[in-house]
Amino acid sequence: ETVMTQSPATLSVSPGERATLSCRASQTVNNYLAWYQQKPGQAPRLLIYDASTRATGIPARFSGSGSGTEFTLTISSLQSEDSAVYYCQQYNNWPPYTFGQGTKLEIK
């Protein structure tokens, strides 16, 4: 099983600043990496797929990068509505497709 490790566990950033979230895979996932945003009481929402492609309707302030085993989600110019838990997921190696444990993003 491919283990996904996210860091940091919690991140506190001021509005208008940039947030950088990391995700590491225990073995290569090529670029088959997605990022999801989850707000309290809601289902996760797809933000980024194939490591760097924004999903439909996702603002340009969200960007993804990386390949192989190291990935980054960057949120530029943070807004209050970006407060959420962010998960990475690999879909290169089954079984099964695995998620990271999440990074909680707090807006100061």
Added chain:
Amino acid sequence: QITLKESGPTLVKPTQTLTLTCTLSGFSLSTSGVAVGWIRQTPGKALECLALIYWDEDKRYNPSLESRLTITKDTSKNQVVLTMTNMDPVDTATYYCVHLMTTKNHYDYWGQGTLVSVSS
């Protein structure tokens, strides 16, 4: 517009079998390249992929739970059903169904989720 909606019991007793139904809208699981999966999220917020079923009847299961899981589809009803046997309190979680395309394999649409508690 693609939507998915989960339904099933909110409470089951230990050792019972859980049956969850996902009703699909805006797409058909008979269309080539389409798949539906089940994901669960524990109270501690960890996400776990349980099973996938493809348009061509292919199925995939999480090996850690495979002996307890069965996923089926009813194309005429546009539904996907997941059964999980021998439920335990550690299976308490929110269960989501998801849509994916086999050309991509990421989960682009999610249902709202249904919370299932396991308790006597």
